[in-house]
Amino acid sequence: MKLVQLLREETEGLHWRLLFAQMLLAPLPLHVGNRVRAYGLRLAGFDIGHGTVIWETPRITGAGDLYARLHIGKFCWINVGTFFNLGGKITIGDRVGIGHEVMFLTDTHAIGGAERRAGAVHALPITIGDGVWIGARATILPGVTIGAGAIIAAGSLVAKDVPANVLAGGVPAKVIKELEPGGL
Numbered sequence: 001m002k003l004v005q006l007l008r009e010e011t012e013g014l015h016w017r018l019l020f021a022q023m024l025l026a027p028l029p030l031h032v033g034n035r036v037r038a039y040g041l042r043l044a045g046f047d048i049g050h051g052t053v054i055w056e057t058p059r060i061t062g063a064g065d066l067y068a069r070l071h072i073g074k075f076c077w078i079n080v081g082t083f084f085n086l087g088g089k090i091t092i093g094d095r096v097g098i099g100h101e102v103m104f105l106t107d108t109h110a111i112g113g114a115e116r117r118a119g120a121v122h123a124l125p126i127t128i129g130d131g132v133w134i135g136a137r138a139t140i141l142p143g144v145t146i147g148a149g150a151i152i153a154a155g156s157l158v159a160k161d162v163p164a165n166v167l168a169g170g171v172p173a174k175v176i177k178e179l180e181p182g183g184l
Helices: 002-011 016-025 034-044
Strands: 059-061 070-072 083-085 090-092 103-105 107-111 118-123 126-128 166-169 174-178
Touching: 016 034
Parallel strands: 059 083, 070 090, 083 103, 090 126
Antiparallel strands: 107 118, 166 174
8 A cells, every 4th residue: 555655656747648748849959840849738738829839848847637737828939948837827828928947836835843844835826917028047936927018037036926017127026117018
């Protein structure tokens, strides 16, 4: 019985459809087959909108039905090195630009006692509004909502909600300036 439990724990992050898609997409060089990557992940079960391009297959982690926890809108572009932690739901609107090596982290820990400060794991959703641009190496933490038309500066750590149509940046990210609404 203990062996069965151990095997279950060791394999809970194994997702056969995702693994198969990753193996099929792995031979593609960077910046080649951008629409094919989106299509392959869509075939694996992820909700990815028409016209979205992905320049390198993202790293995706999470247990359980992670396919239901990622929604990427239409006409987005996702650059190399993107990391999606799908303990909780990640919703990305339409026409979102995601720079190199952006991390979306939905899992966090409760604060535990002195013997182990990283307590029980729980997840909070991330929501990215339409038209957002997230600069390279930004980190989006659990529970964050980024409003439509916002820009997140490269290298930022987004720990709190960001309103629509602002430029936010820094560690932690703060509003730097308001942007003109408008667009498409």
